[in-house]
Amino acid sequence: MGEDEDPATVVSELTDLVFQVTGRLRAGFNAAASALDLPPAQALALSNLRSPAPMRDLADWLGCDASNVTGIVDGLERKGLVVRQPDATDRRVKHLVLTEEGQQRRAELRASVSAIGMDLFGLPRDDQLRLRDLLARVQADFAH
Numbered sequence: 001m002g003e004d005e006d007p008a009t010v011v012s013e014l015t016d017l018v019f020q021v022t023g024r025l026r027a028g029f030n031a032a033a034s035a036l037d038l039p040p041a042q043a044l045a046l047s048n049l050r051s052p053a054p055m056r057d058l059a060d061w062l063g064c065d066a067s068n069v070t071g072i073v074d075g076l077e078r079k080g081l082v083v084r085q086p087d088a089t090d091r092r093v094k095h096l097v098l099t100e101e102g103q104q105r106r107a108e109l110r111a112s113v114s115a116i117g118m119d120l121f122g123l124p125r126d127d128q129l130r131l132r133d134l135l136a137r138v139q140a141d142f143a144h
Helices: 007-035 040-048 055-062 066-078 100-120 125-143
Strands: 082-086 094-098
Touching (some): 040 066, 066 082
Antiparallel strands (some): 082 094
16 A cells, blocks of 8 residues: 555545454354354343443443343343342342353353454564554544
């Protein structure tokens, strides 16, 4: 790539590449979730649950309505991976707490996802660091 390339073309190529990489990550994540007998939404919730956490926090993180999280949590609870506990100061608030099995399953899921990332980003170390820093900068700039 040179300095004289059309900026719109470069941005279009970047967008396509990010979507392709994201698709590969998602496919790998979904396969890892399936291997652990978890639908993708439950696996995503489990892998990112900071226990104990209010259900509202999980809904915010997943970018969905709290009513959608109820079904996801119901499934995790049926599998014995989380329990709901009332908040000490507001009984209307339910905190999600990982069970021992939930912690184990989350660790297995994260290990699988890490292996997928190692395969996908098997670049030389300097390139990995540069890519990480560039993506962090894009994310930080977008957040502001």
